[in-house]
Amino acid sequence: MRQLVVRDLAKSYGGVQALRGVSFAVGAGEVVAMIGPNGAGKSTCFDILNGQLAPDRGAAELEGRSLLGLAPHRIWRLGVGRTFQIAATFTSMTVRENVQVALLSHRRRLWSLTTTTAHALAGEAEALLERAGILEQAGRPSDVLAYGDLKRLELALALANEPRLLLMDEPTAGMAPTERDALMDLVAGLARTAGTAVLFTEHDMDVVFTHAHRVLVLAEGELIAEGPPEAVRADPRVRQVYLGSDDA
Numbered sequence: 001m002r003q004l005v006v007r008d009l010a011k012s013y014g015g016v017q018a019l020r021g022v023s024f025a026v027g028a029g030e031v032v033a034m035i036g037p038n039g040a041g042k043s044t045c046f047d048i049l050n051g052q053l054a055p056d057r058g059a060a061e062l063e064g065r066s067l068l069g070l071a072p073h074r075i076w077r078l079g080v081g082r083t084f085q086i087a088a089t090f091t092s093m094t095v096r097e098n099v100q101v102a103l104l105s106h107r108r109r110l111w112s113l114t115t116t117t118a119h120a121l122a123g124e125a126e127a128l129l130e131r132a133g134i135l136e137q138a139g140r141p142s143d144v145l146a147y148g149d150l151k152r153l154e155l156a157l158a159l160a161n162e163p164r165l166l167l168m169d170e171p172t173a174g175m176a177p178t179e180r181d182a183l184m185d186l187v188a189g190l191a192r193t194a195g196t197a198v199l200f201t202e203h204d205m206d207v208v209f210t211h212a213h214r215v216l217v218l219a220e221g222e223l224i225a226e227g228p229p230e231a232v233r234a235d236p237r238v239r240q241v242y243l244g245s246d247d248a
Helices: 042-049 072-078 095-106 110-114 122-132 147-161 177-194 205-211 229-234 236-241
Strands: 002-013 016-027 031-035 057-062 080-083 165-169 197-201 214-219 222-227
Touching: 002 042, 002 197, 016 042, 016 057, 016 197, 016 222, 031 042, 031 177, 031 205, 042 165, 042 197, 072 080, 072 095, 080 147, 095 122, 095 147, 122 147, 122 177, 147 165, 147 177, 165 177, 177 197, 177 205, 205 229, 214 229, 222 229, 222 236, 229 236
Parallel strands: 031 197, 031 214, 080 165, 165 197
Antiparallel strands: 002 016, 002 057, 214 222
16 A cells, blocks of 8 residues: 655756656555755655645645645644654653653644643653653653654654654664664564554665665656665666766
């Protein structure tokens, strides 16, 4: 089953074409990497899918429903979660409170912040923190977390809306190698058990070729290759424009 379907997506900034008719799909339970050099169009694609940008043309559908023209909060409530290259949390709140706010937003109960924040959905927040592997940090202020734990908190926040599509922008940036593998193993497990479609960008090719089921390669706004990691790794055009070699 294809959760996300993108067709002929295009976006220009003045005379610069950031996306040139990009089409792809991500299935339920599939972990797909989108790679490419800086300026390839990855962030533009994510921002369109997340409702932060409008494309010049094209279509993007989640389970048959168009995502285009919707505000980010409406896309969130449709079941699209997102993490960012630079993790964004409420630094004045505890780890648990950060997740409680995300849960309240998903339930359209932010009015509860004025009276019941300390108790609202605390059990569900702790369950998400346990899934993300940082339950022991629940009572700590988020601004004292180590970077790896901060990325796990951001994942817990993204899971608060029970996403059918999870967009992850550089999920392992700044993490130690063991932390990278642990986080991506966690993401793969969530995709497998919940049937969540995962689309992530990443510059670490070890992470990409180890953890992605399929790889999409963008260059100058065009999709130049897609397929299983080993097939993409061997593609001559990919090796020339991105991996830095055209050797066999």
